[in-house]
Amino acid sequence: MRTLQISAAAETATLALLLLNLVTVHVDEVSALLGPVHGTAYLVVIAATFLVPAPPSARWLAVVPGVGGFLALRRTTRSVRSGR
Numbered sequence: 001m002r003t004l005q006i007s008a009a010a011e012t013a014t015l016a017l018l019l020l021n022l023v024t025v026h027v028d029e030v031s032a033l034l035g036p037v038h039g040t041a042y043l044v045v046i047a048a049t050f051l052v053p054a055p056p057s058a059r060w061l062a063v064v065p066g067v068g069g070f071l072a073l074r075r076t077t078r079s080v081r082s083g084r
Contacts, residue, residue, distance in 0.1 A: 008069025
């Protein structure tokens with residue numbers, strides 16, 4: 001669960017930085033650094049969602065780029081609290 005939390009935060013943060021870079025100065029080196037980090041965080045979110053006991057709807061939410069990790073995390077923690 002901790003991996004999902006960290007990767008969801010990394011996915012959203014790197015997407016925000018990539019978009020900020022795009023609309024402001026557009027430094028190619030920043031894009032070259034953050035692009036692969038964002039892609040890796042995205043894949044880790046999907047893999048971590050499949051490794052934790054999560055409902056199928058959380059697994060589908062993990063595929064949403066940018067905020068899917070947080071959506072899947074929210075759905076997973078909600079189902080754990082309710083005992084499903």
